[in-house]
Amino acid sequence: AQTVTQSQPEMSVQEAETVTLSCTYDTSESDYYLFWYKQPPSRQMILVIRQEAYKQQNATENRFSVNFQKAAKSFSLKISDSQLGDAAMYFCAYRSPSNYQLIWGAGTKLIIKP
Amino acid sequence: DAGVIQSPRHEVTEMGQEVTLRCKPISGHDYLFWYRQTMMRGLELLIYFNNNVPIDDSGMPEDRFSAKMPNASFSTLKIQPSEPRDSAVYFCASSLAYNEQFFGPGTRLTVL
Numbered sequence: 001a002q003t004v005t006q007s008q009p010e011m012s013v014q015e016a017e018t019v020t021l022s023c024t025y026d027t028s029e030s031d032y033y034l035f036w037y038k039q040p041p042s043r044q045m046i047l048v049i050r051q052e053a054y055k056q057q058n059a060t061e062n063r064f065s066v067n068f069q070k071a072a073k074s075f076s077l078k079i080s081d082s083q084l085g086d087a088a089m090y091f092c093a094y095r096s097p098s099n100y101q102l103i104w105g106a107g108t109k110l111i112i113k114p
Numbered sequence: 115d116a117g118v119i120q121s122p123r124h125e126v127t128e129m130g131q132e133v134t135l136r137c138k139p140i141s142g143h144d145y146l147f148w149y150r151q152t153m154m155r156g157l158e159l160l161i162y163f164n165n166n167v168p169i170d171d172s173g174m175p176e177d178r179f180s181a182k183m184p185n186a187s188f189s190t191l192k193i194q195p196s197e198p199r200d201s202a203v204y205f206c207a208s209s210l211a212y213n214e215q216f217f218g219p220g221t222r223l224t225v226l
Contacts, residue, residue: 035214043203045217091157100145101170102215104157 002027004094006105013082014113020067021077021108023092029053033095034068034075035102040088048090051075079110087112116140118218120206126224132194135221138187139208147215148181148191149205157205163189196225 003026013019025034036048051059051068058066063083067076079086092105119138127133139146147162161171166183174181178197183189193200201224207215 033214037217042219043222044219045205045207047214047216050214100147100162100164100209101159102157106156 002029002032002094002096002103004092004103004105006090006092006108008108009106010109010111012111012113013079015084016081018078018080019082019110021079021090021092021110023075023077023105025073025075025092025094025103027073027094027096029096031097033097034066035093035095036064036066036075036077037091037093038086038088039091039107040085045091049077082112084112084114086110118206118208118216120204120218120221122221123219124222124224126226127196128226129197130195131225132192133196133200133223133225135191135204135206135223137189137191137206137218139189139206140210140216141187143208143210143216144186145209145211145215146183146189147205147207147209148189149207149217151203151205151220152201160191193223196223198225201225 005024032053034051038046038048049059049061063080065078089107091107094103121136148160150158160173161181163183181191203220203222205220207217209215
């Protein structure tokens, strides 16, 4: 069975600096999808970025980018120029192409220091 | 374009009462998911539908929980009778085929 591990329960970063959130996963599949979701205090789950395993190029969305290391089964999220609005819980999730169920990590709470 | 809509946003009820949570998925999406989030257990998938048909309800905790999707634009999650341990945030999400899931704002349920 697939598992997703986020080893950092909490991270903090100074506003305008860069922070990287870690995520590792375990799977025997060669094709899959990876996601980062953000959950601010409003509790709305917001998709930040997605990565298809067959794509070697790392996904980027504005200030958010990932470092996808397929062999190492690592999928970290880098947030550049951190803003106060980035403060939230960040969840890493895995999805098999044959199953629509998302496997979730435990989440990392990101604190932005002004 | 409107996102996933859930109602109510907050629900407070007494143990033993029936609770109905509602969801309107994004128009055109063919998958709908119901999740429950608690501090202890994190995000749990309860059930999901494809083209209004329940595909996997293995996450439904017990017979007190039921879900329906009478048409492509509406789904309900019902708890009868409710218990204090059902207190959680319930999310509905929808997706188009293999694409990412988009979540609603959630319903915070408190059972006294």
